[in-house]
Amino acid sequence: MKNSPPFDIKDFTRSELAVICKEQKAPAFHAGQIFEWIYKKGVTDFREMSNIPKTLASYLEDKYYFSLLKTLKREKSKDLTEKFLFGLSDGSAIETVLIPEERRRTLCVSSQAGCKFACSFCASGADGFIRNLSTSEIVNQFLSVNGLLEEKVTNVVFMGVGEPLDNFENVLKAVDILRDEKGINLGKRKVVVSTCGIVPAIRRLTELHLGIRLSVSLHSADDGKRLRLMSVNKLYNTASLIRALKEYVSKEGFPVTFEYVLIKGFNTNPDDARKLSMFVRGVPYKLNLIPYNANPFFEWQTPSKREIQEFTGILREKKVFYTLRRRRGDDISAACGMLRFRAV
Numbered sequence: 001m002k003n004s005p006p007f008d009i010k011d012f013t014r015s016e017l018a019v020i021c022k023e024q025k026a027p028a029f030h031a032g033q034i035f036e037w038i039y040k041k042g043v044t045d046f047r048e049m050s051n052i053p054k055t056l057a058s059y060l061e062d063k064y065y066f067s068l069l070k071t072l073k074r075e076k077s078k079d080l081t082e083k084f085l086f087g088l089s090d091g092s093a094i095e096t097v098l099i100p101e102e103r104r105r106t107l108c109v110s111s112q113a114g115c116k117f118a119c120s121f122c123a124s125g126a127d128g129f130i131r132n133l134s135t136s137e138i139v140n141q142f143l144s145v146n147g148l149l150e151e152k153v154t155n156v157v158f159m160g161v162g163e164p165l166d167n168f169e170n171v172l173k174a175v176d177i178l179r180d181e182k183g184i185n186l187g188k189r190k191v192v193v194s195t196c197g198i199v200p201a202i203r204r205l206t207e208l209h210l211g212i213r214l215s216v217s218l219h220s221a222d223d224g225k226r227l228r229l230m231s232v233n234k235l236y237n238t239a240s241l242i243r244a245l246k247e248y249v250s251k252e253g254f255p256v257t258f259e260y261v262l263i264k265g266f267n268t269n270p271d272d273a274r275k276l277s278m279f280v281r282g283v284p285y286k287l288n289l290i291p292y293n294a295n296p297f298f299e300w301q302t303p304s305k306r307e308i309q310e311f312t313g314i315l316r317e318k319k320v321f322y323t324l325r326r327r328r329g330d331d332i333s334a335a336c337g338m339l340r341f342r343a344v
């Protein structure tokens, strides 16, 4: 009986496939053709790739397989946000969220099964960490959801379960495939990677200079408060975070986005607004304010409209520009901080 091939073809970027082609004495340009067959034409059989040499197709067939995610559940919110629960080959499950808007459809993908960081407002880290997702498991979230849609996904944000920069190599390879013109071809600016603020990883990204849009979960510019929300602040405080971000932004030449979840009576005081205005000074930024989604897992509460108005009033006085985001998908636990890595 023939053994099943050992490698998942969607774990490889086009430049890695070019190396494989060369090793097989085939020209590197076949990598682009293979990419087009997989990502543009949805072909899952190397023998159908009519413009690559038969010897290369037969080699690939022996060594590489095409993975798929199993859709375990699909739920739709009143506001049309959709949440997908996908089963992985080892029995874990991950969640992916589709956020349709007037002119774009954004897919929020997971990068890990579970999360090590256990932020105190986020359900994704509450059950601990299982493992990193492979590149193909990330790319397959896109392919699975996009394949179901008439109006295709336009943007991808790495804001699902997991800390993307803690799965650095696989996430970067997935970003490469999502942006590759011969691959999914989303375009450079349409893929956003979020982080809780892992400073050495931000520095590595600065060195690599890949033009990746970064979104940083800030949630407080006060070290004591941020530490209560996010254990990562113990390793990398707000001063080291903003230093690394300034270097990143000055190298890349586009702003960083800050996410700030507004929590009732905790990070919405006048002093918090003032500290936030000091924090963003001197760095090109976008600031998203998101009212917290109260849920049974955590003590935190949703702020009142008045509390939000007072907080944003001070930001306006300080000439801090922001967008107040409306919550999406909270009736199906698809909103910010509500995703888990298994069905509950």
Ligand code: SF4
Binding pocket: 115, 116, 117, 118, 119, 122, 123, 124, 125, 126, 160, 161, 162, 163, 196, 217
């Ligand atoms: S906010 Fe991000 S880093 Fe923090 S626990 Fe949730 S998924 Fe992990």
